[in-house]
Amino acid sequence: MTHIVDEPGTAPAPPSGRRGRRTALIVLAVVVVAAVAVIGALGLGGGQEEGPGTPPRAGSLVPVTRATLTERTQVDGRLGYGTEIPLPVKATGTVTWLPEPGTTAERGDTLLRVDDRPVVLLYGTLPMYRDLGAAVPASNQDGGSGRADGRQGDGRPSGQEPGTSGGKGAGPSGAPTAEGDGGGGQRARAAAPRELKGMDVLQFETNLAVLGYTGFTVDERFTARTADAVKRWQKSLGLPQTGTVGVGDVIYSAGRIRIGHPGVRPGAAVGENTLTYTGSARKVVVDASAADASWAVRGTAVRVRLPDGRSVNGRVASVGKEATAPEGGEQGSGQGAATVPVTVTVKDQKSLGRLESGPVTVEYVGRRAEDVFTVPVAALVALAEGGYGLETAEGTFLAVRTGLFADGRVEVSGVAVREGLKVRIPE
Incomplete structure (x- = not known):
């Protein structure tokens, strides 16, 4: 093996091959380090270590x-008022007036008019299922077909037996019979009205008092004092002051509602889809993947990004239990994946501004x-x-x-x- 010894005072032989490249890299590195040092001295750059808020640079x-x-995941959603559902209109007759779609209705407002009679919105969870009054026929105590005018469905006065002309103890031929008569005549007793009681009475009286018609005790008993307050309420609505509330005069909801699109026009008969409604609060509906919807738990906090770039806080309110596939989707394809509806509510409605509907993005923590x-x-x-x-x-x-x-x-x-x-x- 030949050793090359450099003589004193002579320059080393020029590098060649691998050693030559290594020397060139070292020289280049020295130049780069010197440049970085100059930049740092001039205040044009920092050291090798980055600050906590600085994006890391190559080589640092x-x-x-x-x-x-x-981990945060984003899914598409849509802002709106939710699905419109039919109002439970129980009044019968001809629709004579309908409100404009998008109108907000609250307690005491007229929802529509049937035969030119107002159908009024009140708050409550128990539906209107019978007439309410101080002298409602006994047949109406259990939600029967007694009418608000105190007559039975066939037009007879309350308590009158079929085949009689009225009066106490009228027999088959119309002649009165004694109460103890054993001659086989049918005994007829007038069905005396009983005092109406129930939770529906309490619910109605609560609304009546909130509207400012007082003078009675708010309880489960519909008394003569309640009827007096009803008459004052009926007078303000332009109705006959009967003191009795018909089953079709009132519609209950849990709170304020937003009027949807009508299913009929004025002049048509009342039907099942006469008028629709939604809640008055805007919400977001997301069609979440059924296979990856574990995040969608009631109460989960999310962020909703609006079309203008702003973000607002939301919370999962409900999750559908039935999965559906988009129309035309194929099994196994991305577009045909089954989804479940997830409803997100926004407590601060003012943060949504004037936007009533449109596409949004929902961000949740995975x-x-x-x-x-x-x-x-x-x-x-x-x-x-x-x-x-x-x-x-x-x-x-x-x-x-x-x-x-x-x-x-x-x-x-x-x-x-x-x-x-x-x-x-x-x-």
Whole structure:
């Protein structure tokens, strides 16, 4: 093996081959370091380590930190008032007036007019199922077909037996019979009205008092004092002052409603779809993937991004129990995936501005990784043997296992991974 010895005072032989390239790289590195030093001295750049809020640069060193990573997922939704459903109109006759779609109705407002009589909105959960009055026929006590005018369905006065002309104890031929008569005559007793009681009475009296018609005790008993208040209410509505509320005079809802689109026009007979309504609060409906809807739990907090770029807080209110596939979708295709409707409510309605409907984006929290080691995603290096690693400040590589990716960072773990370890962003 021949050894080349440099004589004193002579310059070394020019580098060649691999050694020559290595020398060139060293010189280049010195030039780069010198340039960085000059830039730093001039205040045009920082050191190698990046601040917490600065995006990492290629070649810079960043520390391994402990943090909680949160995966956020976005899905498309639509803002609106929800599905319109028919109002339970029980009045019979001809529709003579309808409100404009989009109108908001509250307690005491007229929803529509039938035979030029107002049908009024009141608040409550129990539907109107019978006439309410102080002298309602006994047949109406259980929600029968007694009418508000105190006559039975066949036109006879309340309590009159079929085949009689009225009067106490009228027999088959119309002649009165004694109460103790044993001659086989049919005994007829007038069905005396009983005092009306029930939760529906309490619900109605509560509304009447809130509207300002008082003078009675709000309880489950419909008394003569209640009837007096009803007469005053009927006078304000332009109705005959009977003191009795017919089953079709009132419609109950849980609160304010928004009038939808009518199913008939004025002049038509009342039907099942005479008028529709929704709630008065705007909400968001998301068709969530049935296979990935574990996030959709009632009460879950979400963020709703509006078309103008603003975001507002929302909360999951309900989740449909029936999955459906889009029309024309094929099984196994992305467009044919089954979905379930998820309703999101927005408590601060003012934050929505004047927007009543339109496409929105709902952002929800998917997975969370708490108190884990994290680095910027850009710090990961693909290893030749497979998987990922991190390059240390000394130039060595550590194999790591990756976990959750979120917000530009990734969860990492490994034997040599520790908090504060400096790793390099590869160039």
